[in-house]
Amino acid sequence: MPARALTTTLALSFAGTTLTVFALVGSTLYFTLDREIKRQDDLDIVLIARHTRRLAEELRSEDDVREHADRLTSQVLGHQALSMEIRDAGGANLVEHNTQSLADATFPAAALAGRLGASQRITERDVLEWQSARGVPARGLAADATLRDGTPVIVVIARDMTDRWRLLDRYRERLYLAGSVGMLLAFAASWLLVRESLRPLRDMAARAGAVTVERLDTPIEVDGAPRELETLVESLNAMLERLHGGFERMSQYTADLAHDMRTPLANLRGATEVALSRARSVPEYEALLESNLEECERLSRMIESVIFLARAEHPQFVTALAEFDAKEALAQIADYFEGLADDAGVNIRVTGSGRLRADKELFRRAVGNLLANALRYTPRGGEITMSVAQTASALEVTVANPGTPIDPALLERIFDRFYRADASRHSGPKSTASAGLGLAIVRTIMALHGGKASAMSDVNGTRFILSFPRR
Incomplete structure (x- = not known):
């Protein structure tokens, strides 16, 4: 109809x-x-x-x-x-x-x-x-x-x-006539008035129709829009701004993903081409295969992280919430990273206490990413501290490590996808090399729990804080 x-x-x-x-x-x-x-x-x-x-x-x-x-x-x-x-x-x-x-x-x-x-x-x-x-x-x-x-x-x-x-009877007939004429006049006058009143809506529709992917940053402006439509105009402009930001981030994300995947692929291709340029010994072929395996693992981790972020942003993503001892879970994560910590010459210490209601697997992944990041930037002989503290409204899990402080202007950007701080701060082993998605995954996991991930950095070191709201 x-x-x-x-x-x-x-x-x-x-x-x-x-x-x-x-x-x-x-x-x-x-x-x-x-x-x-x-x-x-x-x-x-x-x-x-x-x-x-x-x-x-x-x-x-x-x-x-x-x-x-x-x-x-x-x-x-x-x-x-x-x-x-x-x-x-x-x-x-x-x-x-x-x-x-x-x-x-x-x-x-x-x-x-x-x-x-x-x-x-x-x-x-x-x-x-x-x-x-x-x-x-x-x-x-x-x-x-x-x-x-x-x-x-x-x-x-x-x-x-x-x-x-x-x-x-004559009076009633005149009333009928007056009512019919009045209705027709009211319809004609109302149609003209409503049509003129809806002119700003037609202007908005025309301007919205002119918006394209390349022009998402162009706001909708209607001259003489009534107050009742101001909220609609503001909402549409806010929506366009969000879409523009989303497309910008998607474009940047795609470019960063392509750039980061190009590096291991180039390494695989270059090493293979060099190896095939002439006959090699068995140890040289083994070294080539070992190097290619590391690059494949790097690509695999990158693809796995991208898939996780894509799934986590879906509205139907399910979290299995359960209550557990936060300090015990941190100790288990510390034990898992003990070998990498020994290789890097870093000590891991767990303090505090508290019980937390969250998805345990996602919790381990978030803290594991923070710990891997801390191992990457902690100098040899340093100590990483993982602590649990309770506040009036949240339970906070902190991963702190010594090292070169991060510029305050970059503290928010470090949670963006594929963003890395200055490469000169990198001192970790090659096996822990980052694809720039670890902290982005942490922020996504905290968003799934209704919490917040934040970072602070000064001369004493860097602290990443996960705030889980009390349920």
Whole structure:
């Protein structure tokens, strides 16, 4: 199903709202007018009935009623819709006026039987409403009156409501017309206003459509954008900035990866070409194979690290959290690196205590990378310290080693992929040569645990701190 245009949707919504308002207001006005008309007509009927009863009670007999018929009917004279009847006790008419207009809507017999007594006060509540068999609407009342000689008569006042119905019908038709025209005008005006209001969105779409991979650093700027769209513009620009940074890092990452893989491949190719340039002795071939094996191991470690980083950045990467003794885990890592430490003439010491909830394998890998890095840059005869300390909000694992301090401006960059500090600081054995991914892996592992990896360096040495949040 094709999506409806936002401009049309909003315009239809405004038009529907306008129609609803017209309907509510029109209905309120219609029913208010209907009640007011009925109230006014009922008041006229009541006043005429009261005055007619009073005049009738001043007359002596039924003959006087007939004689003064003009005086009695003067109460409804000039009102084409009003009629009057004065009947005797048997129901015969003594006086009547304009009753032919209500020939189809005579006073109901049942209501006539339940008429007001001569002593009862006539009020608007006593007015009745009825329709004839042919649907002629009427309102009226009947009340007793007593002549001076004690003869009872019946006063009947009624009003033909046909003209009122026609008036209300015309009023209702005008309301329908006004509502329909108002809805159409509201739709047209809303469509134009919404279209103009959405112009900044169209400008944003046009500018966003012009963004390409080569132009990710170009921000989206919309002149005269309303405040409601400022947040959207800022979010889009922030997204473009993140994408630009991600593409820049990916490009740099790809270039660094290619550069680092080129070195061992060049070494493999060069050594092999030299060996094949002439006949070699068995020890020379063995040395060549040993050198090639080291380069292959270096490539293997690099590829393994790249695969780990790619997997760790996937949202579905799973960590197996478990609680363990941090000092004991550090001691096991120290034992694993004991042979390399002896070759480098470095001592490893473990201090502190504390329990940690983390993925044990990832913990070992992170600390192992830090320890390998420390072995690489610790001078012979130095000591590497691995310690555990607890704070109010985290458990901190620190790997500290003496050596040439790192420039403070580089402390954050050392966690970037393929970044290496000055090669002159390297003093470790060839077997521990770095591919520039060890510290990047450490930072990724800490991010998986919701923690943070940081570094500090001064004349006393370099300290890498892993902060694991308490769970």
